[in-house]
Amino acid sequence: MALWRSIGTRKDATRGTVPIETRKGTSAYWATTGVVAGGPTVLGSGTAGFAYSVAGPVQFVTSRGASDGHHVYGNDGATTVPITNAAGVNTPGAPGSGLQRIDICWTRHQTAGENGDPATTVANASAPLFGVESGTAASANPQAPSLPSGAIELFRNTMTSAATSTASAGNTIAQTAAVANLRVPAPAALPYALFYVNTSETYPIGAWSNQHLDAVADTAGFQPWTLSTAARSVTLTESGLYDIRVVASMAISTFVVRVSVNTGVVTQSATGSSPSNTNECGALRRLAAGDVITVQLYPTSSANNIAHATNTPAYMSISKLSV
DSSP states (O other): OOSOOOTTOOOOSSOOOOHHHHHHHHTTTBSSOEEOTTSOSSOEEEOSSSEEEEOSSEEEEEEEEGGGEEEEEEEOSOEEEEOBOTTSOBOOOOOOTTOBEEEEEEEEEOOTTSTTOOOTTSTTTTOEEEEEEEOOOBSSSOOOOOOOTTOEEEEEEEEOTTOSSTTOTTOEEEOOOOBOOBOOOOOOOOOEEEEEOOOOOEEOTTSOEEOOOOEEEEEESOOOEEEETTTTEEEESSOEEEEEEEEEEBSSSOEEEEEEETTEEEEEOOOOOTTTOEEEEEEEEEEOTTOEEEEEEEESSOEEBOOOOSSSOOEEEEEEEEO
């Protein structure tokens, strides 16, 4: 089969959608098999006899492989599942004196006439199944049994030799079902840039002056802004929610740094304090395409700013968080 028909295609002169195409269609939604989230917290439990109980309502996603697609089906309420052998014969019982055993409760979906399942003439040959596989009893470290092809594990019980039922004290039931994961696109990298201050110059006392923004040091994702080193500014090319962070260093300990957008101040630091000679501020703002961002310094005495270095950081970072 190359192209296959979509789920629910109306029958034409040739045919309509067939079961394998429906299963392949559901594969577009599921990345992994397992139990669909939102079902009972405790999916499996023991009973007063040698059987298990599967809670509901709950939905399952199973598969025989990529070429066979996915079955999506469910269980409406609590269902009792006996312990059976490979021939389907009920085989209750404790592991034996001094022994332990691992039982695994599973589910899978049959498809009549496919994948070794019963023929289409057999009743319920396309029905979903619950089952229990029992491992080989051992005095220590019992091994988990293998599951039938296409089955997913729901829970497992490590049973002791003293067990008189699957719910006996000393047994350990673990809820081991994997959660079926939907296919989701990998998130795109958020637009991000780090602009270093590489130029040092003297800033006048008692005035706000634009700080240099000299070079893009680090980026991620699409860059919805342009840097003008001459104007010492960054101009946005897209509207959205932006996070702006600024760190400045000067040769004095008392100065203020702020971020302006167009002619308005959006965030401003307190006066810097010794001995770091470093100050910072930041803001989360919804901004528009065409907005111009500048970083401005206000020293309490005439002094030079300090170019970016390990112990004297000087930069502006900007991230676009949403449209």
